[in-house]
Amino acid sequence: MKNLNLAAIASLLVLAVSPIMYSLNANAADKETINSVATLRDATPIDVQKEPNRIPQVVNKDIKKARNYPMQPPVIPHTIRSYEVNKNNNKCMSCHSRHRTEKTQAPMVSVTHYMDRDGNFLAEMSPRRYFCNQCHVTQLDAEPLVENTFTDMRSLMKAKAKSKEH
């Protein structure tokens, strides 16, 4: 009888411990997959304060970057430090609005910025397109943390055409 009791206790113990063991194993597995993806912390253990990364500079070359797909909002090729875009002003538009482009030689914002959502053209920029940084952003001289495998439509079509030729 005593032996049986002991056996029961032992089996209960095993039952109680096994989920913990399992979760420990699972954690280890998670850790591996998490650490295989580059993060800003660079696999630094959780209890260690990482030396902060260098803050990258904003690219300020004024050279237009290609768009990755036709609908991509163009990126900003210059710094925009202290450019105010608020209720009172829109600093971006002091170069990129229609009536300023001759003076500044900056590209004009596309006509869609003057359209409301029903497709009517307005004299001034449409309120829904007013806040430039919602879509347009500056670029940093930083290496991407994760490799990007995006292929645009044109390259896909080109590759297909080539394979048909052969």
Add this chain to the structure above:
Amino acid sequence: MKNILIIGWKTLSKPSGYYSLGALVIGGFIAGIIFWGGFNTALEVTNTEEFCISCHEMENNVYEEMKTTIHFSNRSGVRATCPDCHVPHAWTDKIARKMQASKEVWGMLFGTIDTREKFLAHRRGLAENEWRRLKANDSLECRNCHNFDYMDFTEQSERASYQHSTALADGEKTCIDCHKGIAHQLPDMKGVEGW
């Protein structure tokens, strides 16, 4: 009262029968140094940032806004304080500006801009005062540090070097024409040229 004034005038208008000419000249000279030194020291005290932001109108509005800009914090650690941009450096112009500032004392006493809302309501007018002053003196306070003759266009971005070598070099534009709101936030810019 009238008697005191008459006695004072009589004393001043009569030649001294008491003190030697030397004592008067040397005494006058020393008193002059003390008065002039005192005046100048007081003037310089009013020309410091601590003095400017001793009023909450300045500390809580314009000074706070300036803290995020390049004239406060930047790579080389050279920074501009309030009087560097807002008070002329040449003596006569400085005194003229200080006399104008008596109106600001009035504003301080009567609380013209003693809340954020009042300040924002006055912002366009206040900004226009500064734009007008800088336009009239060809952005002198900017040029006290940013000397055109020593600008290296090759170090500037393409856009900057183009604008500086054309419009600025011709004298067609002055600094403030383009660089409005570089140290403080802007008012509503409706109707301002270039906006």
